[in-house]
Amino acid sequence: MKLSRFLPGLVLLALWANAAVGQTWTPLKNAPPIDIGYMALATDGSVLAHARTYSAADSQWYKLTPDINGSYVNGTWSQLASMPTGYAPIDFAGGVLADGKLLVEGGEYNNAQDVESNLGAIYDPVANTWTSVAPPSGWSQIGDASGVILANGTFMMGQQGLFNSALFNESHLSWSISGTNKPDYNIEENWMLLPGGKVLNVEIYAYSLYNPTGTGSELYDPSTGQWSDAGSTGVQLWDSAASCGGANSASYEIGPMVLRPDGTVFATGANSCGAGHTAIYNTATGKWTAGPDFPNGLDIADGPAAVETNGNVLMMASPGAYQTPSTFLEWNGSTLTVVPAPSTAAGDSSWYGAMLELPNGQILFSDLSQNLQVWTPAGTYQAAWQPTVSSVATTLMPGSTYPISGTQFNGLSEGAAYGDDQQMATNYPLVRIVNTATGHVFYSRTHDHSSMGVATGNAIVSTNFDVPANIETGASELYVVANGIPSNPVAVVVGGGSSGGAATLSPGSIDFGNVAVNGYSSWQSLTLSNTGSTPVSISNVALNGAAYIDQSYCSGTLAPGAQCVIYVAFHPAANGTFNGTVSVTDDASNSPQVATLTGTAGISGGNLNFSGNIASQGDYVFTSNFTSGAGTVTATLNVPAGTSWRFVADDATTNQSVAEQDGSGPLTVTFTAVAGDNYNFFVQATAGSGAWSIAGSHP
CATH class of the missing domain: 2.60.120.380 (Jelly Rolls)
Known part of the structure; x- marks a missing residue:
């Protein structure tokens, strides 16, 4: 719960260049046409930015598109479709879903009125349209709700000021209730996704549950839909104003939590009465330890933080609750250090800020003004943190869609975080294609990711990417990027190789049913047919899915009217459901041709x-x-x-x-x-x- 910002024109944005360049702040060359608050990273590499004016103009959204060299500093702005009539929210829940759409729910303010709105809408970036979403049944308010996108791609949010949570069914734009055993109210909480799919939360002891020294935490398990105790944080992270007024003076705010690549969570605290505390949660042991207190009476009573590509955490703090000036700090796993601040920091409180991970490794920052800037962290990532690409077509046609798969496509963290609302997670794969001759950068829109987890290890994750119709052709390098960390490049050729022929792969899908663990299904056939009038040259047949084996008889040139066969069998090594694909890359105009595979193991009646x-x-x-x-x-x-x-x-x-x-x-x-x-x-x-x-x- 926060006050309006009345000081126009103030900005806080961070750019910390690498050691060779020095620590500096870099403003965007082109300012947005309106004050900006919330930001989301679209899966085509652009930034979706929300107007924040405390007026009906808060229904407006804008897009920042990087320039041809991939620079956001030199990027340009364009206006997107406005939200449905009557919906102009501030401080809402939401995020980018697995299909690339943006969900917005609630709002502490709507049309500049403090109403804890229960409205919602979903944005389709391809159609540039918004569709209204009704609230969960019986929910009269959503407001600045806590929310998280679960590893299976389902968005979950808390019922503001009550105990229940709701799970979003995107296909029906409907909700189902979950988390009914939560022991504390849903208010001002920061829900964070952990490796393995559970959700971590630090309890806020609000209203009738006020406990001035409460230090509880809890875990939500999506497999059961229930919350369980996660132990004491050791130090108090939420603001109870225990020593300076108690319940009537408490803001009940808390700072952000960020998962680092080493598997520890750095949790920051709020404190109206003095320095905020911090705590560290070890995801391997499930134990909390106290971290250092903030220096100089600082805390984060709502505010942003983000994990840098070097593994450190950048954060924005300020004194007490909602006070100025702001200070930027960095946590490297052992030390909390003050880092240089921009000239506008004196006019900012931590809650003004928002951070967004960019695919080039920088962090974009807004502070409710038009003066956005980026922070470039020093150092770099470790090789073990990179995504890896195991399967992708190496000949790409402009305007075509291709599957791609590999490991760590979701990165090792959600990326950025905030105290409660303003969920700006970026734990999903982007595909960047760089033309070898010109160095020009093109992002392909990704969609339908198989996972929205974090730190997924060696598990195969897949997505689909749409090659831009206006992409430069020729030899190029393809990267998968997650939270600013790229994979090693994959050499691809874009365009220029189509024979004008056509080919089909049938059937389009095979369901192998249930097979015993370590057993084998019968062989099933996929037929590739040249349905055109010119020969088709086959360059690659790729099988994606560790539970499948294949034997291909498709290679070389396929004459008009000719066919070849690919045989596939299901050989699962563990219980569960296994998906896969067979993808044929050739010089047909509709390359690649893809068939999907599915099978289950160890399931019996x-x-x-x-x-x-x-x-x-x-x-x-x-x-x-x-x-x-x-x-x-x-x-x-x-x-x-x-x-x-x-x-x-x-x-x-x-x-x-x-x-x-x-x-x-x-x-x-x-x-x-x-x-x-x-x-x-x-x-x-x-x-x-x-x-x-x-x-x-x-x-």
């Missing part, structure tokens, strides 16, 4: 048996999850005579309801399960109460 007791009308429970194979699931709810119930089957993998029956028992639901998906049941007593039981079976 079983019986369903759940039971419990609901004591009061209106109460409800969720059963534990079960994993199903492909086929029909049938389950019957048995309940006391004379009572009425709601019985819902949920796909916990996609957060969708798949079947429902309501009324007096027994109630039976039947649905077709997707192989490898997790399911559970929702049971609610709508009239009466009592013992219940579920019996059934799944494939």
Whole structure:
């Protein structure tokens, strides 16, 4: 909860050049046409920037496009579509989703009014359009909600001032409730994604739960939808004003948390009464230790931080709650050091700031003004932190879409963070193509990432990228970039090689069903056909997916009307669901031709048996999850005579309801399960109460 900024024209933006250049601040050559607050990194390398004027103009968005050399300092601005009528938010939840769209939810302010808005909208950067999103059922306010994009790509946000969370179903623009056992209110919290997919949160002891010395933390587990205790932070990180006024003087703010490449989380604190504390969470041990206090009475009562490509954390602090001036500091894992500040720092409080990781390794900073700048960190990344590319076509056609896969496509951290709202995570892959002859830089829009996790290790992650229609042709180098850290280059040739022919790969997908661990499926065939009138030259057949093996008979030149065959088998080494692709690169105009593969392992049919007791009308429970194979699931709810119930089957993998029956028992639901998906049941007593039981079976 913050006050408006009344001092126009003030800016705080950071550029720290490498040692050869010196530590300097570099402003953008071209200022935006309006004051800027929130920023998001689009998957085509441009920056989506939100107007922040405390007026109806807050419905406006602008785009910063880097120049032909990849420079954001020399980039140019253009205006995007405005948000739906009546929606002009400030301090909202949201982020860039796995398909590249931008989700915006709530807003502490709307049209300059402090209303804790429950409106929402999603932006399609390809169509340049916004679509309204209704709030979760019964949510009268969202406001400056805490939020995070989970590793499976689902956006989760907290119900402002209450306990529940909601999971966004993008395909239906709907919500499902989760995290119902959270022990503290959703207010001013900073939710952070951890390796492995859990979410870390430091508890804020607000309202009736006020505890002036509370130091609790908690973890959300997406597989169960529940929160659990993560131990004491050792020092207090939220502002309780314990020694200078107590609950009536507390801001309840907290600083950002940032995950570093070494697997530690640096958490910063707020304190109206003095210096803010810091704490370090070790993701390997699950233990907290106290860090150094901020110097000179500084703290971060809302404010930004970002991990630099060298692994250090850059942050913005100021005295007390919402005070000026601001100071910039850097944490290197052992020392908290003050770094040079820009000339405008005297007029800024930490909460003015926002940081965004850029794909060139710089950090873009806004402070509610038009004077944006970038910070260039000293040093560089370690080789072990880089993404690696394992599969991509080496001949690329302008205007075409290609799959690409490899490791660490999501980087080792979410990137940037803030106290609660203004989620600006960049843990998703961008594809940069640099023309060898000119050095010109082109970003290809990525979309449909297979993971939105962090520090995914050796797991194969895939995405798709759209080669720009206006890209320069010829020999080029392709990079995958995550949080400003690039992969090693892959040599590619752009355009100029099409025969004008056409080819098809069929079938377009193969489902191998369920196969025993270490077993083999039968061989399945993919047929590549030259459907054009000119020969097609095949340059590469690529299999993506460690659980698959192939034998290709496609190579050389394929004459008009001719066919060749690629055989694929499923050979899983562990339990789970495995996806893959076969991609053929050739000089046909529609290259590459791609077929998708899927299969499951270790999933066998079983019986369903759940039971419990609901004591009061209106109460409800969720059963534990079960994993199903492909086929029909049938389950019957048995309940006391004379009572009425709601019985819902949920796909916990996609957060969708798949079947429902309501009324007096027994109630039976039947649905077709997707192989490898997790399911559970929702049971609610709508009239009466009592013992219940579920019996059934799944494939």
